[in-house]
Amino acid sequence: MTAQFDSTAIAERGAVTKDRTNGHDAADPDASVQQGARYRAPLDTAIIDTDIHIYFPTQDVLRSYLEPHWQEYHQTFGQRGYDGSHFPRAMPNAARHDAWPDDGTPPGSNLPLLQKQLLDEWNIEIGVLNPLVGAGEQRNLAFGAAFARATNEWQLAEWLEPDPRLRASIIVPWEDGELSAAEIDRWGSHPGFVHALLIARTKEPLGRRKYWPMYEAACRHDVPIAIHFGGAGGAPITGSGFPNHYIEDHGGMPQTFQAQVISLIFEGVFHQFPTLKFVLIEGGFAWIPPMLWRMDSAWRKLGSEVPHVTEPPSELFRRHFWVSTQPMEEPFQPEQFRQLLGHLDLDDNLLFATDYPHWDFDSPDRAFPIPLDKERRRKFMAENARALYNL
Amino acid sequence: MSEHTRIDCDIHNEVPDLEALYPYLPDHWLAYCRESAFNGPDAADYPESVPTTARDGSSPKPDLAEVQARVLDDVEIGILNCAYRVQSVRNEDLAASLATAVNQWQVEHWLEKETRLRASIVVPSHSPPLAAREIDRWGDHPGFVQVILPVRAEAPYGNRRYDPIYEAAIRHDLALGINYGGAPGHPPTPTGWPSYFIEDYAGMAQIFQSQVISLVCEGAFERFPSLRVALIEGGFTWLPSLMWRIDKEWKGLRHNTPYVRRRPSEYMRTHLRFTIQPLDAPPNPLHLAQILEQCGAEDLLLYASDYPHSHDSQDFLLDLLTADQREKIDSANARTFYRL
Numbered sequence: 001m002t003a004q005f006d007s008t009a010i011a012e013r014g015a016v017t018k019d020r021t022n023g024h025d026a027a028d029p030d031a032s033v034q035q036g037a038r039y040r041a042p043l044d045t046a047i048i049d050t051d052i053h054i055y056f057p058t059q060d061v062l063r064s065y066l067e068p069h070w071q072e073y074h075q076t077f078g079q080r081g082y083d084g085s086h087f088p089r090a091m092p093n094a095a096r097h098d099a100w101p102d103d104g105t106p107p108g109s110n111l112p113l114l115q116k117q118l119l120d121e122w123n124i125e126i127g128v129l130n131p132l133v134g135a136g137e138q139r140n141l142a143f144g145a146a147f148a149r150a151t152n153e154w155q156l157a158e159w160l161e162p163d164p165r166l167r168a169s170i171i172v173p174w175e176d177g178e179l180s181a182a183e184i185d186r187w188g189s190h191p192g193f194v195h196a197l198l199i200a201r202t203k204e205p206l207g208r209r210k211y212w213p214m215y216e217a218a219c220r221h222d223v224p225i226a227i228h229f230g231g232a233g234g235a236p237i238t239g240s241g242f243p244n245h246y247i248e249d250h251g252g253m254p255q256t257f258q259a260q261v262i263s264l265i266f267e268g269v270f271h272q273f274p275t276l277k278f279v280l281i282e283g284g285f286a287w288i289p290p291m292l293w294r295m296d297s298a299w300r301k302l303g304s305e306v307p308h309v310t311e312p313p314s315e316l317f318r319r320h321f322w323v324s325t326q327p328m329e330e331p332f333q334p335e336q337f338r339q340l341l342g343h344l345d346l347d348d349n350l351l352f353a354t355d356y357p358h359w360d361f362d363s364p365d366r367a368f369p370i371p372l373d374k375e376r377r378r379k380f381m382a383e384n385a386r387a388l389y390n391l
Numbered sequence: 392m393s394e395h396t397r398i399d400c401d402i403h404n405e406v407p408d409l410e411a412l413y414p415y416l417p418d419h420w421l422a423y424c425r426e427s428a429f430n431g432p433d434a435a436d437y438p439e440s441v442p443t444t445a446r447d448g449s450s451p452k453p454d455l456a457e458v459q460a461r462v463l464d465d466v467e468i469g470i471l472n473c474a475y476r477v478q479s480v481r482n483e484d485l486a487a488s489l490a491t492a493v494n495q496w497q498v499e500h501w502l503e504k505e506t507r508l509r510a511s512i513v514v515p516s517h518s519p520p521l522a523a524r525e526i527d528r529w530g531d532h533p534g535f536v537q538v539i540l541p542v543r544a545e546a547p548y549g550n551r552r553y554d555p556i557y558e559a560a561i562r563h564d565l566a567l568g569i570n571y572g573g574a575p576g577h578p579p580t581p582t583g584w585p586s587y588f589i590e591d592y593a594g595m596a597q598i599f600q601s602q603v604i605s606l607v608c609e610g611a612f613e614r615f616p617s618l619r620v621a622l623i624e625g626g627f628t629w630l631p632s633l634m635w636r637i638d639k640e641w642k643g644l645r646h647n648t649p650y651v652r653r654r655p656s657e658y659m660r661t662h663l664r665f666t667i668q669p670l671d672a673p674p675n676p677l678h679l680a681q682i683l684e685q686c687g688a689e690d691l692l693l694y695a696s697d698y699p700h701s702h703d704s705q706d707f708l709l710d711l712l713t714a715d716q717r718e719k720i721d722s723a724n725a726r727t728f729y730r731l
Contacts, residue, residue: 286632
């Protein structure tokens with residue numbers, strides 16, 4: 001069905017002008033990998049899990065961390081976000097069926113169960129908590145700021161202090177740059193908080209200037225900004241209106257990540273903040289090479305509109321972005337995954353993640369569909385994260 | 392330069408101004424346009440001075456003589472894709488009359504004057520029943536081979552609201568062409584409005600991806616097994632990554648959409664074709680060859696100049712092809728797809 005393109009002939013014609021293969025295109029038949037049989041990797045490296053989700057066991061626990069005024073507000077009016085884009089999830093709380101604590105509280109709300117199912121089970125050295133509890137999506141920004149602060153205090157008291165393997169996210173009310181900067185200033189020098197956490201579907205593209213005070217604070221503390229799958233910012237999940245199904249919402253998230261990368265690069269964020277780092281969590285990564293090819297091509301033609309972009313977008317991307325591995329796209333053939341890693345050329349920026357306790361959990365031995373050499377395994381499973389977060 | 396004759400699947404014939412349509416508008420709308428100082432649709436997909444809109448020495452709105460001189464020399468058949476965005480006119484009746492006028496203009500100024508050309512039917516796709524009526528009006532004219540839809544729309548194209556358009560296209564054995572641009576009123580990204588044109592331009596590929604997801608996952612190809620869709624001016628190097636992602640989603644979530652019976656990538660390969668401009672190619676030709684092989688591109692790509700728009704040269708792709716592959720992409724794929 002597919003053509004046989006003669007790679008050797010291409011190279012012999014002298015057409016290969018710039019080698020971006022990064023060692024991934026070396027002939028390697030991967031005889032150990034049979035199509036259909038799932039490869040299992042040896043667990044011989046340290047593991048840092050960069051995407052673990054925790055939730056408040058009850059709304060009362062959240063309220064206990066709020067000031068009295070906001071306790072009453074939350075009791076009376078609840079959470080008010082950008083509603084009207086609800087796709088019923090495939091499973092309750094999008095969670096693994098076995099991740100529900102016996103007492104009926106939500107998956108990811110019980111530290112002993114999380115320790116047993118994740119940290120102990122897989123010998124996780126360090127785990128990064130990304131609580132998706134909604135503080136940043138509040139239309140009442142002052143309440144969002146109080147909610148964010150409460151979430152951060154809860155993470156410190158109930159997760160970081162009891163288990164030294166865990167690290168936390170600085171939750172911010174991201175639609176307000178100043179309030180977010182204040183929250184980053186509050187926690188930015190605490191070694192337990194490793195990044196500020198946003199969600200992919202913000203109200204405006206993240207390169208817009210209203211978000212810049214948040215980036216300024218992140219640079220002040222050398223804290224990366226993480227953008228996680230999901231959310232609702234008021235606009236439809238596609239540039240062409242609302243789809244019908246959860247599979248389109250879930251499968252459409254790479255398009256949202258692409259929009260954010262395009263915005264951050266072309267709106268000049270890295271010209272303004274040369275040390276700023278972003279972590280893209282749970283967005284997959286096979287979309288990155290073709291997006292960068294298109295961005296570079298667009299910049300060659302249209303760069304005069306954005307004089308603050310002074311180098312090719314692909315170079316800015318490789319310097320400023322880190323990417324988590326789950327959920328990984330699954331190429332038809334194992335060798336195509338190796339080709340993808342070559343196109344990606346991001347060996348120092350891939351970060352292993354499980355996404356516990358969600359249904360599409362990646363286990364450390366089954367995440368990658370092909371054998372990787374030991375050095376790459378070390379980097380992807382732990383060392384890239386260790387370097388990024390100074391762990 | 393080529394020993395075989397090409398079919399160029401993307402040539403733009405733009406309406407020079409609203410007055411060009413005056414002869415074809417009903418009296419009522421003619422008076423309305425004059426009174427209201429209405430200038431035509433406000434979609435700004437191709438601002439006239441922007442470098443991607445026209446290549447050196449070309450007009451952003453070329454006339455027939457220019458297309459004949461600069462495009463048709465080594466072309467057996469050229470397919471016109473008029474990007475007059477009647478969908479951005481909220482008044483559906485006016486939009487429908489504008490569409491009829493554009494199509495009449497295409498017949499008189501292009502098809503009747505140049506036998507090598509074929510055209511695409513412009514429709515008020517925000518009103519599918521009116522759009523279907525427009526398709527029925529022109530569907531038996533041998534010069535029209537396609538219904539053209541802007542990639543940006545009020546709802547993704549897998550939505551059942553568009554079924555009347557697809558029924559009409561199939562009734563007349565027409566292809567569907569989804570084309571760069573459009574102005575449906577909501578933002579072009581899932582996160583709101585970007586600041587710059589370059590973001591709209593680079594981001595348009597994501598909207599094509601969303602449309603593919605929608606057409607497959609909302610079951611359009613199960614409802615209409617003979618539906619064929621050309622994705623025009625949206626690139627294609629992203630196709631392998633989208634196939635892998637959506638196939639994986641479907642493995643986990645197919646109980647969500649029971650009427651999607653086959654792997655999503657199978658629908659994509661069966662029903663979709665892609666024009667080759669813009670190429671959006673990797674800098675390394677080996678990587679481009681890998682992308683072509685990953686998605687079986689020799690059967691999916693359609694040669695296109697995208698005249699007068701300006702992108703990187705497509706020779707980077709064409710030089711990688713064997714003679715057989717070249718023949719498919721230059722003309723055979725299009726001949727089958729458009730029934731030429």
